[in-house]
Amino acid sequence: MSDSTPKIPRSAEDDYSEESLAARQAFIEAQTGVALNHTKQYSYDPHVMAGNIENIWGVAQIPIGVAGPLLVNGEHAQGEFYVPMATVEGTMLASYNRGMKVIRESGGVTTTVSAESMQRAPVFIFADARDARDFQVWLRANFDAIKAQAESTTSVGKLLEIENYHAHNFIATRFDYSTGDAAGQNMTSRATFFACEWIRENYPGNMRNYMLSGNFDTEKKTSSVNMLKGRGRRVTAEITIPRKVLMDNLRITPEQMQYGYQVSTLAAFMSNSSNNASHPANGLAALYLATGQDIANIGESNQCTVYQRATRDGDHYFSITLPSIIMASYGGGTNLPTQSECLKMMDCFGQDKALKLCEIAAGLVVAGELSLAAATRIDKATRTNEWVDAHERLGRNR
Numbered sequence: 001m002s003d004s005t006p007k008i009p010r011s012a013e014d015d016y017s018e019e020s021l022a023a024r025q026a027f028i029e030a031q032t033g034v035a036l037n038h039t040k041q042y043s044y045d046p047h048v049m050a051g052n053i054e055n056i057w058g059v060a061q062i063p064i065g066v067a068g069p070l071l072v073n074g075e076h077a078q079g080e081f082y083v084p085m086a087t088v089e090g091t092m093l094a095s096y097n098r099g100m101k102v103i104r105e106s107g108g109v110t111t112t113v114s115a116e117s118m119q120r121a122p123v124f125i126f127a128d129a130r131d132a133r134d135f136q137v138w139l140r141a142n143f144d145a146i147k148a149q150a151e152s153t154t155s156v157g158k159l160l161e162i163e164n165y166h167a168h169n170f171i172a173t174r175f176d177y178s179t180g181d182a183a184g185q186n187m188t189s190r191a192t193f194f195a196c197e198w199i200r201e202n203y204p205g206n207m208r209n210y211m212l213s214g215n216f217d218t219e220k221k222t223s224s225v226n227m228l229k230g231r232g233r234r235v236t237a238e239i240t241i242p243r244k245v246l247m248d249n250l251r252i253t254p255e256q257m258q259y260g261y262q263v264s265t266l267a268a269f270m271s272n273s274s275n276n277a278s279h280p281a282n283g284l285a286a287l288y289l290a291t292g293q294d295i296a297n298i299g300e301s302n303q304c305t306v307y308q309r310a311t312r313d314g315d316h317y318f319s320i321t322l323p324s325i326i327m328a329s330y331g332g333g334t335n336l337p338t339q340s341e342c343l344k345m346m347d348c349f350g351q352d353k354a355l356k357l358c359e360i361a362a363g364l365v366v367a368g369e370l371s372l373a374a375a376t377r378i379d380k381a382t383r384t385n386e387w388v389d390a391h392e393r394l395g396r397n398r
Contacts, residue, residue: 024057074111074359085286099367111359117176118184120192123214222274232326237362238319250374254316292339329353
């Protein structure tokens with residue numbers, strides 16, 4: 001029985017030519033009846049998208065705004081930055097701008113990168129628990145030889161550790177790598193595959209099989225193991241906001257801010273949320289879209305913890321740790337013309353820029369947290385709420 005379903009046009013010779021794109025555009029219009037007046041428009045050679053997408057026929061024009069300047073006192077990002085943010089959520093950039101003003105008037109946000117690793121997580125399968133236990137001992141004893149095999153596949157990646165966890169007749173592992181300025185998922189997959197094949201050939205015991213990814217890397221998902229061990233870069237951003245700055249700009253006292261976070265942290269605990277912050281995914285997703293990151297990595301990157309308090313001097317201390325920021329300044333979608341322009345706005349395009357970009361991202365999250373946390377307060381005198389009012393004024397595209 002033949003398949004009569006219309007096939008998407010493809011070209012074996014050049015699938016990224018203007019002719020190939022035009023053929024797919026005509027196919028979509030014929031099959032759906034939709035006139036493609038906007039999505040077929042683009043400003044650069046479609047060949048640059050090879051390696052980023054298949055069956056390309058156009059681009060999605062997502063609005064890009066700018067917020068800033070964001071004052072960062074980091075080890076890699078130092079100074080003021082105008083941050084590109086791609087979003088369709090009204091009020092968001094206005095809110096982040098407000099938070100950045102508070103940061104500037106407080107002397108800047110301090111950022112610290114304390115760890116980095118990207119994982120692939122093979123699981124090794126045995127007949128019984130005792131065989132699995134014996135493999136775990138061998139794996140630890142042979143780390144150097146395994147490391148050499150993994151690193152033979154890449155000029156950048158370095159195998160830092162092989163985490164190993166025993167359950168039943170399985171050994172779940174996490175091969176942890178540093179990956180330079182790349183996000184590194186593909187790099188670690190290839191390196192780990194070569195290492196696992198060497199393990200399979202050289203392990204003297206009884207191994208039934210292995211799976212290259214046993215889901216313990218928790219890719220594009222939040223997880224307890226990422227909270228503790230990290231995935232990508234672990235970044236902390238912290239700031240002490242003078243009482244007057246907080247009250248003048250956000251119309252809230254440090255004591256009110258502290259009380260609000262106590263209540264919302266309890267709610268996060270009760271709901272088993274992945275974090276006790278207000279909305280880290282908002283700023284990260286907008287920055288990821290603008291700069292060519294893998295947007296699905298928001299699953300890991302928005303995981304975080306917030307610690308804050310009213311200080312003895314009456315000011316407000318705020319800190320956020322993001323254990324799994326996954327961002328690249330080189331390779332992948334960062335090389336596309338639109339996205340590279342956005343990276344260049346912050347001097348974050350190319351090699352030796354990834355840690356700088358991660359510090360800016362963490363500072364951006366702080367700006368959004370401060371603004372939204374204050375905006376949710378209800379004014380007791382006027383019975384108004386800035387969050388509701390702002391969305392009514394700026395965020396309704398009727």
